[in-house]
Amino acid sequence: MDATALWQRYQKWLYFHEGLGFYLDVSRMRFDDTFVEALQPKFEKAFADMEELEKGAIANPDENRMVGHYWLRNPSLAPTPELQEEIVNTIEQIETFAEKIRTGAIHPPKASRFTDIISIGIGGSALGPEFVAQALAPDFPPLGIHFIDNTDPAGIDRILTHLRNRLSSTLVLVISKSGGTPEPRNGMIEVKKAYAGQNLDFANYAIAITMPGSKLDEQAKSEGWLARFPMFDWVGGRTSELSAVGQVPAALQGIDIRAMLEGAKEMDDATRIPNIKQNPAALLALSWYFSGNGKGEKDMVILPYKDSLLLFSRYLQQLVMESLGKEKDLDGNIVHQGIAVYGNKGSTDQHAYVQQLREGVANFFVTFIEVLEDRKGQSPEIETGVTSGDYLSGFLQGTRQALYENQRDSVTVTIPQVNSRIVGALIALYERAVGFYGSLVNVNAYHQPGVEAGKKAAAAILELQKQVLEVIQTEKTSLSIEEIAQKAGASDQIEAIYKILRHLHANQRGVVLHGDFGQPSSLKVSIT
Numbered sequence: 001m002d003a004t005a006l007w008q009r010y011q012k013w014l015y016f017h018e019g020l021g022f023y024l025d026v027s028r029m030r031f032d033d034t035f036v037e038a039l040q041p042k043f044e045k046a047f048a049d050m051e052e053l054e055k056g057a058i059a060n061p062d063e064n065r066m067v068g069h070y071w072l073r074n075p076s077l078a079p080t081p082e083l084q085e086e087i088v089n090t091i092e093q094i095e096t097f098a099e100k101i102r103t104g105a106i107h108p109p110k111a112s113r114f115t116d117i118i119s120i121g122i123g124g125s126a127l128g129p130e131f132v133a134q135a136l137a138p139d140f141p142p143l144g145i146h147f148i149d150n151t152d153p154a155g156i157d158r159i160l161t162h163l164r165n166r167l168s169s170t171l172v173l174v175i176s177k178s179g180g181t182p183e184p185r186n187g188m189i190e191v192k193k194a195y196a197g198q199n200l201d202f203a204n205y206a207i208a209i210t211m212p213g214s215k216l217d218e219q220a221k222s223e224g225w226l227a228r229f230p231m232f233d234w235v236g237g238r239t240s241e242l243s244a245v246g247q248v249p250a251a252l253q254g255i256d257i258r259a260m261l262e263g264a265k266e267m268d269d270a271t272r273i274p275n276i277k278q279n280p281a282a283l284l285a286l287s288w289y290f291s292g293n294g295k296g297e298k299d300m301v302i303l304p305y306k307d308s309l310l311l312f313s314r315y316l317q318q319l320v321m322e323s324l325g326k327e328k329d330l331d332g333n334i335v336h337q338g339i340a341v342y343g344n345k346g347s348t349d350q351h352a353y354v355q356q357l358r359e360g361v362a363n364f365f366v367t368f369i370e371v372l373e374d375r376k377g378q379s380p381e382i383e384t385g386v387t388s389g390d391y392l393s394g395f396l397q398g399t400r401q402a403l404y405e406n407q408r409d410s411v412t413v414t415i416p417q418v419n420s421r422i423v424g425a426l427i428a429l430y431e432r433a434v435g436f437y438g439s440l441v442n443v444n445a446y447h448q449p450g451v452e453a454g455k456k457a458a459a460a461i462l463e464l465q466k467q468v469l470e471v472i473q474t475e476k477t478s479l480s481i482e483e484i485a486q487k488a489g490a491s492d493q494i495e496a497i498y499k500i501l502r503h504l505h506a507n508q509r510g511v512v513l514h515g516d517f518g519q520p521s522s523l524k525v526s527i528t
């Protein structure tokens, strides 16, 4: 296509939202009108499905749940007055509470202000808060936030060591929708011990964000924690950033949560329009479908040219892959659906893997995110008439062009600046695009059955560890791994048993391995 034709195509497909100053350019996805027409019936179904979902249909049939994240930013859409009230009240409670913390009206027993937050959570209970903190926290936030989003002991130590002199002014958010996920539970137990180690009563510092009645909620209630905020049954983890999960940490950092909700609402209104060309989420879903043949054949590379949006790709990784990565479709057929998502930021990544994007295996499409405002205020000149921001902008345009010339497609999202309203709008845009795409390929985008298998397997390993330790302690003599496996009645688990023992050995847990470590079957195991 020559320059004039491309310019025409650019204008033909350009989506612009005036209120948000938001652009979406899908002109560098090489679909034609026939393709769009062919997809029209599927889109009609997707629009209808979405309307039902917003009205409170059981859009997540496997878990028999409504899917209501859209109600969070427009409570009048919630199907009952009780739900509407719950949403409105929760936001007000969060704002009031955060204000009291920030001003010192609520303060720790031994200090006039809280200075820091440890936020403990994983998956949907971490990725949104992490992304938003990086994107929107002011340079000098009223409280600095630190995340424990794993059960890695060294990771936990790093945070606790860093905060050891400020623990007495550090709030702890324990975020878990289910209130039973092992990683945040472990983090909470370790952090609680650290508080006890400094003679601090954990309850005076701890806040629970979880479904009412969960294990975590019960614990917070019985121990008299500082506060509890509800996570609703009808909000999925990966779409929970605009619920208490994201709002509490954001408000405590001085981020404008009302503006985030407002931006999301504006985007929701725009993505409710049942017309592909006038609906940015539909245009995204169309592009994804085109690129991967409706089968996820191409990966989605997210490249924001702005440091503050670095974690957007990680956030989207869960939203897209946990929603769309499914073995079966809604009719029970084996489909192995999904779209792989990765990325960091430009222009940094141009000095890393973009080489492969340009010339290597063509198994992806790029989503560029362009921010029009370079920085607050004027930029110094780097060369005559040229700023650092001009370079950033030039690198984005150049990469988009170079990829296109090599038959690599891309989408470009352009936003005026990174602020609360726009970040809210971006979150809403992708939530809706994922919902539409789920309908196009006929999968339940709101459950995650595959995650359970990993959790069960891990639980089985920990059970096996207990059996193994019992054998070693009863026998009290040096044994081979094979003998231990036999005595534990788990010969079929010999490799897992070896790995358990090697891990215990490496961590001074009373188990010692002797022999040739390159020949595991030769090893002898004894207790210390």
Ligand SMILES: O=P(O)(O)OC[C@H]1O[C@H](O)[C@H](O)[C@@H](O)[C@@H]1O
Binding pocket: 122, 123, 124, 125, 175, 176, 177, 178, 179, 180, 181, 184, 237, 238, 322, 448, 451
């Ligand atoms: O918030 P929680 O209940 O602790 O869940 C945290 C995360 O873990 C689960 O395994 C799910 O796969 C995620 O969707 C969820 O966000």
